Amino acid sequence: VGIMGKAMVRNLMKAGYEVHIYARHPEKVADVISEGAVPHGSIAECVKASEVVITMVGFPKDVEEVYFAPGNILDSAAKGMTLIDMTTTSPTLAQRIYQEGAARRLRVLDATGGDSGARAGTLSILVGGDQADFDACLPIFQAMGTNITYFGPAGCGQHAKMANQIMIAGALSGVCEALAYAKAEGLDGNTLLGAVSTGAAGSKQLDFQGKKILAGDFAPGFFMKHFVKDMRLAEEEAENAGLDLNVLQQALSNCQSLIDRGCGDLG
DSSP states (O other), X not given: OOHHHHHHHHHHHHTTOOOEEOOXXXXXXXXXXXXXXXXXXXXXXXXXXXXXXXXXXXXXXXHHHHHHSTTSHHHHOOTTOEEEEOSOOOHHHHHHHHHHHHHTTOEEEEEEEOGGGTTTTOEEEEEEEOHHHHHHHHHHHHHHEEEEEEEESTXXXXXXXXXXXXXXXXXXXXXXXXXXXXXXXXXXXXXXXXXXXXXXXXXXXXXXHHHHHHHTOOOOSSOHHHHHHHHHHHHHHHHHTTOOOHHHHHHHHHHHHHHHTTOTTOO
């Protein structure tokens, strides 16, 4: 239950769901516990108290741990339960969880979203898995998001998120370079934003990030280190598909250089 998970917990509770939670750092979730979330001291306890399990962790290695480590999710889930991993992770790992879940008679979906809509409950949610399981979980997704799309079998939700992150990498890089150019040429950045944001150069990244960039506000809505993780996964999948995505590679290199300078926990 981190930056995104906390908002998702709140929106599920607003929709009337009883929400049981596990967090590695319980002190960081005291607020949602005071609002009604039911805390548990272990993953196993949380899973056994639930009908549907949603995971939102950081990296593929974390996904592997919470699902496959002894005594964690797969070992603790009862037959017929639904498992939804909402971490942006490897499509191959999503397929592996699905296959192992199916062998244990569990329903498994991979469903990823973007951070900007988590608090408002307007997430775009991209889903892979069996159609029947998606249909059954639609009310849960609707409690957290407004643009919910089923893409196909296990892993397809993750592939859709890879495409999403590739688009963001290019759009955000363009915003940063344009503002750097405007500053170097003596233009007022806010005036520029007002002039171009409603034209062909406009984008969600310009709307969301432009003013924050100009204000020097790098507070994380989404950690740089997680964006680099996403881009690296996209690069690996692209290479497996025989694609050479130069813009993605350059954006990844730029962001990695920021992490190397100690900026991984910034936005």
